Amino acid sequence: MRVLRALLGSLLWILACVVTLVGALLSVTIILAPVGIPLLFLARRLFQSSMALFLPRALRHPAQELGKKGRDAVQDAGKKARKTTKKKNRLWGRKRSWFDRLVEGVLQAF
Numbered sequence: 001m002r003v004l005r006a007l008l009g010s011l012l013w014i015l016a017c018v019v020t021l022v023g024a025l026l027s028v029t030i031i032l033a034p035v036g037i038p039l040l041f042l043a044r045r046l047f048q049s050s051m052a053l054f055l056p057r058a059l060r061h062p063a064q065e066l067g068k069k070g071r072d073a074v075q076d077a078g079k080k081a082r083k084t085t086k087k088k089n090r091l092w093g094r095k096r097s098w099f100d101r102l103v104e105g106v107l108q109a110f
Helices: 002-028 033-054 062-088 098-109
Strands: none
Touching: 002 033
16 A cells, blocks of 8 residues: 555656646746646645655644544543542452441541
């Protein structure tokens, strides 16, 4: 998949070079400048698209990748918090009854 993306990116880059050359030649002539200038803008967009095909997703969309990592971190923190609260409610691997908690609370009061 990576090789195919690189091949497509290189072909698009070559097309952008040709469109840039044609746009520059048309822009030099005063009469055809209205045709050449939009071709230069199109070539710029083609260059951007070709470079985006070469880069991995994390470099193309860094904010979206950070958002995904942030959501994953929040979910991991939530899972860890649930596990620790479950562990705190248990004494030596078993759940304490309400009577045990009552006796412990009374003993701590004295």
